[in-house]
Amino acid sequence: ELRARHGLRLFSLEHSCCYEALLLDEERGRLFVGAQNHLLSLALDDISQRGRKIYWPAPVEWREECNWAGKDITAECMNFVKILHPYNRTHLYACGTGAFHPVCAFIEAGQHAEEPVFKLDPHQTEDGKGKSPYDPRHKAASVLVGEELYSGVATDLMGRDFTIFRSLGRRPSIRTEQHDSRWLNEPKFVAVFWVPESEDPDDDKIYFFFRETAVEWQQGLGKTSFARIGQICRNDMGGQRSLVNKWTTFLKARLVCAVPGPDGADTHFDELRDVFLLQTRDKRNPLVYAIFSTSSSVFQGSAVCVYTMADIRRAFLGPFAHKEGPSYQWVSYQGRVPYPRPGMCPSKTFGTFGSTKDFPDEVIQFARHHPLMYNPVLPHGQRPLFLQVATPYTFTRIAVDRVTAADGHYDVLFIGTVGTVLKVVSVPKESWHRMEPLLLEELQVFQDASPIISLQLSSKRHQLYAGSASALAQLPLHRCSAYGKACAECCLARDPYCAWDGNTCTRYVPNTKR
Secondary structure (H helix, E strand, O other), rough: OOHHHHHHHOOOOOOOOOOEEEEEEEEOOOOEEEEEOOOEEEEEEOOOOOOOEOOOOOOHHHOOOOHHOOOOOOOOOEEEEEEEOOOOOOOOEEEEOOOOOOOOEEEEEEOOOOOOOEOOOOOHHHHHHHOOOOOOOOOOOOEEOOOOEEEEEEEOOOOOOEEEEEEEEOOOEEEEEOOOOOOOOOOOOEEEEOOOOOOOOOOOOEEEEEEOOOOOOOOOOOOOEEEEEEEEEEEOOOOOOOOEEEOOOOOOEEOOOOOOOHHHHHEEEEEEEEEEOOOOOOOOOEEEEEEEEEEOOOOOOEEEEEHHHHHHHHOOOEEEEEOOOOOOOOOOOOOOOOOOOOOOOOOOOOOOOOOOOOOHHHHHHHHHHEEOOOOOEEHHHHOEEEEEEEEOOOOOOEEEEEEEEEOOEEEEEEEEOOOOOOOOEEEEOOEEEEEEEEEEEEEEOOOOEEEEEEEEEEOOOOOOEEOOOOOOOOOEOOOOHHOOOOOOHHOOOOOOOOEEOOOOEEEEOOOOOO
16 A cells, blocks of 8 residues: 555565665666665666566575674674775675675676666675674764765774774875774764865865764763864875875864754754765766754754755864863964975975975874864754754754745755654745744655665656665655645646646746646
């Protein structure tokens, strides 16, 4: 009944689970999926049709080692595919946990939709350390740019040494400083994106989104988690004498998502869960949509906050956080900042340095001791765009579609929760400067109420794809006919995908005669 009403299509494999890595390929018309011990290639138009699959288990000896290390042979000692990226015109790059023995491989996927190629050469696998997590419970956060992989990941079996790592490609592998809590402090990586900064590719930056135990939180108040955005330059080659093969351009700032309260008692949402980059006409200025939940046991809620690249860049150009010694407070650094300013990429835009290896020692030393910015990044409008409190579930994933409607552009949010997807649109309140969220509908996707762990959206095909531990689902972004047979009902629904065409409530198509 659900399927008929919603146009919902489901897919699942026997003896597999955890459909966590989704790669949407519009050109080939395929949805590539990474799951437990399997890779899948499904038709974007209908995922329930029989697709192509690759069986990619962990070798028996790795599974035995994993079991000896005290892990569960039936639940953990498998190959959970966590990473799936387009590599070049013919191949994808995939990585999995490999029974706590991370492993990566190139997948041949053909150039066109007509080529039914989907294969992995088991003899051509690579070490996945520093690329994929060891632990199936850890989320993989990575991006593949110009045949290089940037990954936020634990690089050891115990999950103690966390790093931001560059691998593949021809340039040296580079990582964050090891065991330095000022750089990374028990981080949980959420997402990684590449954003160009100017016309010059040498200014390109990679942004990491994560949450971590805050070093700047006052002692004696227990541990608290902060959401962070970190940046590095793509052309970072590490230092010459110190920070050799380590990032020299790494900076991080706090991401704030809070509801302003009386007397400055703000309600903070600090547990960053997922991030979606909404591309705009200007490639340098995508909008950052992020979802958060609260870390408080007293007050439970989830929120969506939106950030602009201008605000993010402003924080990284602001003052550095500084702490004189163990018993001192964190303050805004007032001293002289060396040139070139830490966090700047070596490029023609900002002067004479051809490589980070040419940076003066004082720049490298300053960067090493001051990775944290003093000013946080505040959300657009200084408050969450959408929030829900006292609900039994938290938001888990987000995807956003920018829709052209009869009266302008709208951003439609699809928010994954436990078994359901919320469809939310921000509509103008009095004017286009003040937006308010409107929950259009809540769609039941998975009957077993398992949390949604992956979400991808095709604007071209008007379809949403969601994965959980138990299955994959596909559903249309709109069901205009569900809004009844009358003009008033259609218009009052305020769904930007739909309009009244004189006879029925139907999908609005811009620039056509109506």
